[in-house]
Amino acid sequence: MRVLVTGATGNVGRHVVDGLVAAGVEVRALTRRPAEAAFADGVEVVGGDLETPDPAVFAGVDRLYLFTAGKTATVLEHAKHAGATRVVLLSSMSVGFDDEQVGESHRVAEEAVADSGLEWTHLRPGMFATNLLEWATSIRTDGVVREPYGAAAQTAIHEVDIAEVAVAALLTDKHVGQVLALTSAEVLTKVEQAEAIGAAIGKPVRFEELSPEQWKAEVSDEVPGWVADWLLGIWAGAADVPETPLSTVADVLGRPARTLKEWATDHAADFR
Numbered sequence: 001m002r003v004l005v006t007g008a009t010g011n012v013g014r015h016v017v018d019g020l021v022a023a024g025v026e027v028r029a030l031t032r033r034p035a036e037a038a039f040a041d042g043v044e045v046v047g048g049d050l051e052t053p054d055p056a057v058f059a060g061v062d063r064l065y066l067f068t069a070g071k072t073a074t075v076l077e078h079a080k081h082a083g084a085t086r087v088v089l090l091s092s093m094s095v096g097f098d099d100e101q102v103g104e105s106h107r108v109a110e111e112a113v114a115d116s117g118l119e120w121t122h123l124r125p126g127m128f129a130t131n132l133l134e135w136a137t138s139i140r141t142d143g144v145v146r147e148p149y150g151a152a153a154q155t156a157i158h159e160v161d162i163a164e165v166a167v168a169a170l171l172t173d174k175h176v177g178q179v180l181a182l183t184s185a186e187v188l189t190k191v192e193q194a195e196a197i198g199a200a201i202g203k204p205v206r207f208e209e210l211s212p213e214q215w216k217a218e219v220s221d222e223v224p225g226w227v228a229d230w231l232l233g234i235w236a237g238a239a240d241v242p243e244t245p246l247s248t249v250a251d252v253l254g255r256p257a258r259t260l261k262e263w264a265t266d267h268a269a270d271f272r
């Protein structure tokens, strides 16, 4: 079996590649920057952009891990025409939010996948733990995290857990036609997340509460205003009502989801 992995250099995609290789599956990894890509031996690397999908990329592909970008419906047509039978889509829990801008691209991609005639699974993760890499510079330099809503209680998921669920959906028949909402099994406030990173790197990490306005002003060069407002809304909501941890990772993989401390240990070099 040959699986095409799109978004293969990404946080999740690179682990999907590794998981498939470990399972003995032939992997074709798609990237817009093939010269810079570094994958395990045996992985076939192809250049390509999902905005301008090239039918040749899909020749001989049986199954597809699909990152939401570009012309999803055309990608699916090419894949089906080439004889592929299954697609696993990296979607987002944001499809269920009452929010046009962020959830919309995922809603469109989910519909295209469900209408494609291929076997499908939608993965809908909540917050990725990798978002906390935003804290790396200030933790490395000052041992501090400066953000609003330290009481926001979240279920940040390890990217390897998402990838392992994707691999299970690609390689077993159990999840065809399923929508899998994915979170970690623990709920930690931002203050506790900072502490978990500190415990993993063996150095205290302090959470310094900013007002929403202070934070928005501080990040205005890097974070567009509407994204900042969207994030503030999510954090305010999670401070009010803690996010709900789901058992999907354990149900699919038969072992508990990784903890944030495990995630921070895996990424300790980023925070030291």
Ligand SMILES: NC(=O)c1ccc[n+]([C@@H]2O[C@H](COP(=O)([O-])OP(=O)(O)OC[C@H]3O[C@@H](n4cnc5c(N)ncnc54)[C@H](OP(=O)(O)O)[C@@H]3O)[C@@H](O)[C@H]2O)c1
Pocket: 006, 007, 008, 009, 010, 011, 012, 013, 030, 031, 032, 033, 048, 049, 050, 051, 067, 068, 069, 070, 090, 091, 092, 093, 094, 124, 125, 126, 127, 128, 129, 131
């Ligand atoms: N962060 C969160 O909390 C969160 C939560 C839920 C869902 N999500 C969703 O998860 C996805 C992000 O996943 P991720 O973190 O694994 O991805 P990522 O690290 O952002 O990487 C995605 C990869 O996709 C490739 N790519 C981007 N545009 C492309 C295009 N037009 N054609 C071909 N390849 C393209 C890029 O690789 P090359 O440059 O090598 O081509 C990039 O490395 C997003 O759709 C996001 O909405 C995120």
